[in-house]
Amino acid sequence: MMDTVHIGLIGDRDDSVTAHRAIPVALAMAAEATGVAVHVQWIGTETVGDGRALEAFDALWCVPASPYRNMDGALTAIRHARESQMPFLGTCGGFQHAVVEYARHVLGWADAEHAETAPDAARPVIVPLSCGLVEVRDTVKLLPGSQIAAIYQAHEIEEGYHCRYGLGSGFREAMADHPLRVAAVDEQDDVRALELDGHPFFIATLFQHERAALQGVCPPLAKAFVKAASEQRIGKAA
Numbered sequence: 180m181m182d183t184v185h186i187g188l189i190g191d192r193d194d195s196v197t198a199h200r201a202i203p204v205a206l207a208m209a210a211e212a213t214g215v216a217v218h219v220q221w222i223g224t225e226t227v228g229d230g231r232a233l234e235a236f237d238a239l240w241c242v243p244a245s246p247y248r249n250m251d252g253a254l255t256a257i258r259h260a261r262e263s264q265m266p267f268l269g270t271c272g273g274f275q276h277a278v279v280e281y282a283r284h285v286l287g288w289a290d291a292e293h294a295e296t297a298p299d300a301a302r303p304v305i306v307p308l309s310c311g312l313v314e315v316r317d318t319v320k321l322l323p324g325s326q327i328a329a330i331y332q333a334h335e336i337e338e339g340y341h342c343r344y345g346l347g348s349g350f351r352e353a354m355a356d357h358p359l360r361v362a363a364v365d366e367q368d369d370v371r372a373l374e375l376d377g378h379p380f381f382i383a384t385l386f387q388h389e390r391a392a393l394q395g396v397c398p399p400l401a402k403a404f405v406k407a408a409s410e411q412r413i414g415k416a417a
Contacts, residue, residue, distance in 0.1 A: 182416070183216040184408040187233060189256040190242035190272070192221045197341065198243040198270065198387050202401075205392035209405040212397050217405060227252035230259040237415070238266035238380075238408035241273030243341065243387060246296050254280045261381060266407035268400065269383035271342050275305045277373065277383040281359050282350060295344055306347040315340055319371050319386060325362040326374050327382055330403045338386035345385060346370045380407035 186206060193199055203219055210217040220236075224247040233239065239260045247253045253272075257280040260267035269277045275293060282291035282304045292300035294307060316339045321328035328334060351370060354360065362382065363372035375381035380403070388398045 183218050184237045184412050185218050187220055187222045187236040187239045188242050189222050189239055191223055191248045196244045198389055201389040201393050205389040205398050205401040208392055208397040209401040212402050213405050215405050215409045224249040224252035227255050230255045233259050237412045241269040243271035245272030266380035266411055268404045270387050274383040274385045275344055278304050286353055304347045304350045305344050308345045313341055318366055319363050321363045327362045327372055330399050338388055339390045340386050342385055
């Protein structure tokens with residue numbers, strides 16, 4: 180019988196946050212759908228430290244509701260998942276901080292910041308949205324050939340948001356020759372999801388697909404994430 184997979188939720192748990200209530204439900208539904216036993220553990224951003232303890236996990240999900248208590252903790256966790264080929268899922272704040280982490284450590288933009296925590300930064304890669312996406316649903320176009328399109332088996336979906344920040348100018352253009360690529364956009368061609376080529380599973384979405392679980396629907400991305408975590412564990416055991 181296969182071992183239980185261990186999934187770490189990077190973020191500061193608050194049950195008043197809809198996504199925080201939804202994510203454990205989504206993962207339980209994904210576990211049932213895949214036949215994979217899943218153990219979920221919340222990891223407060225202030226407890227991440229140098230990230231070495233994260234090696235005990237098979238996958239990491241950086242959850243919504245930023246600013247985090249410790250931004251560096253979130254960035255350390257994201258970098259660990261990216262560099263160690265550990266399955267990673269980021270939603271809303273997780274998307275935003277995946278952008279900051281990539282900008283700093285891959286693009287070499289040491290001054291890359293999130294406008295929510297550094298509103299006067301010279302290089303904000305995450306900025307306020309011109310039109311906030313708070314408690315709204317919107318159309319998302321999944322780019323052909325993307326991993327996320329294959330997961331959803333669709334080219335267009337509708338998802339919910341609780342978000343006030345998105346991608347800043349310059350970052351999308353800077354990614355042109357990088358493995359981090361745009362995977363989904365909205366009807367105005369604004370970026371709504373990113374994925375990392377050459378990585379088993381590294382997907383970040385500005386929308387909160389996990390919310391579907393509270394309506395009794397197993398989110399496709401959660402299911403794919405659990406499958407990736409299982410494959411990671413099998414690979415470690417081999």
